[in-house]
Amino acid sequence: MSIKILLLEDDMLFAESLIDLLEDEEYEVTHVPNGQSALDASYENRYDLYLLDINVPLINGIELLQSLRDADDTTPAIFLTSHKDEDSLKQGFLSGADDYITKPFNNLELLLRIQALLKRSKKLEKKCVSNFCYDTSKKIIYYKKVQLELSKREYDLLLLFLQHIDTPVPKEMIFDHLWGTNSAGSDGALRVYINRLKHLLPDEDIQNIRGIGYKLVS
Numbered sequence: 001m002s003i004k005i006l007l008l009e010d011d012m013l014f015a016e017s018l019i020d021l022l023e024d025e026e027y028e029v030t031h032v033p034n035g036q037s038a039l040d041a042s043y044e045n046r047y048d049l050y051l052l053d054i055n056v057p058l059i060n061g062i063e064l065l066q067s068l069r070d071a072d073d074t075t076p077a078i079f080l081t082s083h084k085d086e087d088s089l090k091q092g093f094l095s096g097a098d099d100y101i102t103k104p105f106n107n108l109e110l111l112l113r114i115q116a117l118l119k120r121s122k123k124l125e126k127k128c129v130s131n132f133c134y135d136t137s138k139k140i141i142y143y144k145k146v147q148l149e150l151s152k153r154e155y156d157l158l159l160l161f162l163q164h165i166d167t168p169v170p171k172e173m174i175f176d177h178l179w180g181t182n183s184a185g186s187d188g189a190l191r192v193y194i195n196r197l198k199h200l201l202p203d204e205d206i207q208n209i210r211g212i213g214y215k216l217v218s
Contacts, residue, residue: 002028003118006047008038008064009080010056014103018051018080021107027114035059042068042075043152046139049118050077052097062095069096071180072156076117080105129162130218131204148200153178157193161206161216171213 005022009015010033022029030045032038034057042050050068052061059067065077078099099113127134133142141148141158150158160169160177171190178193179185194214198206205217 002026003048004028004030004046005049005051005114006038006041006045007031008033008035008050008052008056008061010034010053021111025111033057035061035064038064039067042073046152046155047075048138049114050075052077052079054079054081062091065097066095067180072177076120078113078117080110129165132158132162134159134162143201150200153193154196154200158197158216161197161214165216165218168209168212168215174213 003026005027007015007018007022007029009018009031012033015031015033019029019031030041030047032041036058038050038052039059041047050065052065054061061079061081065079068075068077076098077096078101079097080101080103082103098117101110101113131144133145134140136159139155141150141155141162148158156178157174160174171187174190175185178190194206194208198204207215207217209215
């Protein structure tokens with residue numbers, strides 16, 4: 001399975017050179033030119049790595065990554081930026097960056113940093129419970145040995161249930177996990193994701209615990 005990288009870069013010529021470099025290494029690259037497009041892409045797809053410029057239109061790279069981290073997105077992230085001052089460096093890491101490389105940079109150095117970060121991320125938990133196995137490093141869930149095709153929020157919700165199987169998960173916890181503390185989810189939106197999981201898993205019991213939340217019964 002190929003490694004999927006989301007590249008946020010508004011300099012089109014520079015982006016094209018990076019795409020060529022990364023695809024030569026057999027990485028699968030999705031390129032977006034602004035922070036809003038990056039945010040949308042992160043909700044619709046699962047990536048193994050984020051490469052983020054800082055000064056981009058609509059939502060800058062630091063604000064974007066902060067929003068993703070607030071929503072419990074732990075995907076490894078590297079900032080690619082011309083900023084060299086200590087304040088920008090500090091803001092980058094405080095927003096949840098795993099690494100930071102300044103432009104112009106050596107292509108080999110970037111590739112080595114990517115490889116090192118991906119290697120560290122593979123040490124995350126792999127576990128099986130009931131009819132499920134999940135790999136949080138690859139953000140994959142298997143059901144009866146078949147990989148489920150899940151959106152990002154469907155994956156996040158099912159993983160939350162699996163990590164608390166046979167235990168009621170409060171609705172407030174689900175909202176924080178799926179939408180973050182700074183963005184309010186709705187009962188209607190949550191029901192859409194619950195119904196989607198029930199459709200995908202007709203043999204499983206996802207119970208509505210009145211006044212509390214939901215529970216996946218093993």
